[in-house]
Amino acid sequence: MAAAITARERGVKVLVLEAAPKDFRGGNTRHVRNIRYAHPAATDFVTGAYPVDEYYDDLLRVTQGNTDKELSRFLIEKSEDSADWMQAHGVKFQPPLSGTIGLDRTNAFFKGGGKQLLNAYYTVADDLGIDCRYEAEVVDMKIEDGVFTAARVKYQGAEHIVEARAIVIAAGGFQADTEWLKEGWGEAAEGFLIRGTGYNKGRMLRVLMDHGAQTAADADQCHAIAIDARSPKCDGGIATRVDCVIYSIMVNRQAQRFYDEGEDIWPKRYAIWGRLLAKQEDQIAYGIVDAKVNDLFMPSMYPPLKSDTIRGLAEQLELDPEALEKTVADYNAACRQGDNKDKEFTPGVLDGLSTEGLEPAKTNWAQPIDTPPYYGYPLKTGITFTYLGVKVDKEARVQFEGQGGRSVPAANIFAAGEVMSGNILGQGYAGGVGMAIGNVFGRVAGEGAARHVSN
Numbered sequence: 001m002a003a004a005i006t007a008r009e010r011g012v013k014v015l016v017l018e019a020a021p022k023d024f025r026g027g028n029t030r031h032v033r034n035i036r037y038a039h040p041a042a043t044d045f046v047t048g049a050y051p052v053d054e055y056y057d058d059l060l061r062v063t064q065g066n067t068d069k070e071l072s073r074f075l076i077e078k079s080e081d082s083a084d085w086m087q088a089h090g091v092k093f094q095p096p097l098s099g100t101i102g103l104d105r106t107n108a109f110f111k112g113g114g115k116q117l118l119n120a121y122y123t124v125a126d127d128l129g130i131d132c133r134y135e136a137e138v139v140d141m142k143i144e145d146g147v148f149t150a151a152r153v154k155y156q157g158a159e160h161i162v163e164a165r166a167i168v169i170a171a172g173g174f175q176a177d178t179e180w181l182k183e184g185w186g187e188a189a190e191g192f193l194i195r196g197t198g199y200n201k202g203r204m205l206r207v208l209m210d211h212g213a214q215t216a217a218d219a220d221q222c223h224a225i226a227i228d229a230r231s232p233k234c235d236g237g238i239a240t241r242v243d244c245v246i247y248s249i250m251v252n253r254q255a256q257r258f259y260d261e262g263e264d265i266w267p268k269r270y271a272i273w274g275r276l277l278a279k280q281e282d283q284i285a286y287g288i289v290d291a292k293v294n295d296l297f298m299p300s301m302y303p304p305l306k307s308d309t310i311r312g313l314a315e316q317l318e319l320d321p322e323a324l325e326k327t328v329a330d331y332n333a334a335c336r337q338g339d340n341k342d343k344e345f346t347p348g349v350l351d352g353l354s355t356e357g358l359e360p361a362k363t364n365w366a367q368p369i370d371t372p373p374y375y376g377y378p379l380k381t382g383i384t385f386t387y388l389g390v391k392v393d394k395e396a397r398v399q400f401e402g403q404g405g406r407s408v409p410a411a412n413i414f415a416a417g418e419v420m421s422g423n424i425l426g427q428g429y430a431g432g433v434g435m436a437i438g439n440v441f442g443r444v445a446g447e448g449a450a451r452h453v454s455n
Contacts, residue, residue: 001026001121002442003168003416003449005089008128010450015162016130017153019137019171020199024235025118027172028196028385028418028434031237032114034107035086035439036432037079045083045093048105052076055106058430062268066426068216074394075424078440083108085443090120102265102348107432113238138204141167143211146400146410166412166449169398170442173386173418174202175222176234181383184220191283193227195241195382198234205419208390214399214407217387217422223429224274227382228302229284242377243297244304245273247347247365248287249331250379252280255314255323257331262364265350266297271429278381286317287377288328290369296347304375313374332368334358340366385434389422390415396445412452414445 001016008014018025038052055076059067083093092111096104103109110117125132133155140152150163174180176198181189209215231240246266249257250273259276263269277285294304307313314324334355343353345367354363391399391407398415402408417438424437 001118001125002085002439003170003414003446004130005121005124005128006443006446007168007450008125008130010447010454012450012453014130015164016125016132017136017138017151017162018132018134020134020197022134024197024199025122025134026114027200029114029118029438031196032110032117032435033238034103034109034432035082035435036103036107036430037082037436038076039080039083043083043108045096045108046105047096050106052080055079058106058268059424059433062271062428062430063424063426064428066428068423071392071394071423075436075440078444079436082436082439086117086439089124091117092120102267103431138171141204141207141211143413146212146408146413148410148413165453166414168396168442168445168449169204169208169390169413169415169419170417170438170445171204171419172197172200172202173222173389173421174205175200175383175386177201180219181386184218184388185278188278188283191380192224192278193231193236193240193380193382194234195225195227195231195236195238195384196234200385200418202386205389208398208413208415212401214391214401215422216389216391216420217426219386219388221387221422221425221427222274223271223384223387223425223434224278225270225382225384226273226277226285226287226379228300229378229380230302231380231382236382239301240382241270242287242300242379243270244287244289244294244300244375244377245270247293247296248289248377249327249362249369250285250287251319251324251327252285253282253319255319255327257327257360258285260360260363262354262362262366264364265348267431270431273379274381274383277379283381285379286319287379288313288324288369289375289377290371291373291375292367292371293347294375300377304377306373306375308372308374310369310374313376317376317378328369331355331358331362332370335366335368385418385421387422387425387427389418389420392420392423392441394444395448396420396441397448412449414449416441416445
């Protein structure tokens, strides 16, 4: 929509083809809550400055440097006017959110969430005379030597050929195509749940790849988090997320811990847990907490299992009671040792309260699980979107394979959003970056497409 609105405001005729029905329009944006963007000072919806350099450092850290550094810097610098652009197109922001989510300074939250954001955009699109067709699936494109001429579209029971002078691909990833996920994950992908839209099957990405488009990121890289194991197969959205991890111990089917739950604050680590769960038996694990901390994170959509004893909780979770009792006892014994005896448990910040002599260690928020009732959260891998996408340049032009493997920018094919997110996100994630990618590269793509048509 950012691309469509930008192109239309520059005077060209725009047709939006949406594979989903109208009620499910907008892909994963329906489920979003905020955008991470650079800004020099506090506003009515962020509590302080978030400089370009800090944003860039955060991105390098979560991706471990697996990013196109030039494009990432470009994204962050261009994000500085994202909130202003959104507001100018009807998007409303709410006052800063404080608490365990920890994003009140860096991210602006949409009033009414992603659905309100989409409704605002589509209202603007309608006012501008943009033609939006729903349940119109693009199944193929005519591309010759990197030049797009037409799209083949299934619409109202028939196939249509749509000719255009430029095209913007903003069709998302392939997370709803289990067979494609298996190319990166093997049979484990059968156990994945899809947080986002079930309409993102990667058709446009595959067509571009078949025509020689270069790619960024790998097939197994994605935004994957821990969600409630009882969630629906597709489209559960933000409500299925469970934020207990950093205050819990996480155990697998064998009731054994397998990673440091307290490595960092939740917004900077929640996106690694989907991958960690994917490596466990049946792609499932269980967050175990006690009454001291169960109210320190956002309530889950599904109530946790509950018992006055660890043994009773293990039986409800269908885990070996002796094994879980030993895991909890070993963890409790490793808390409050050595230099940690007098450290204070402090939610929301890295408090340094760690275990000693335990492998893996818990490096923050480590306090004994000893206050009944005890709660258990069954968690599975929830895929939001995949990172494998087409390579682009700063003009959002799709890059094709030229002689000698060199990159050749397409004349009139542009990409924005998740379908090119691999340029920025080779791995890892920081909350709100996806919306920045969509807004910034959407506007750049729309402007580029309009410029090409006008010329």
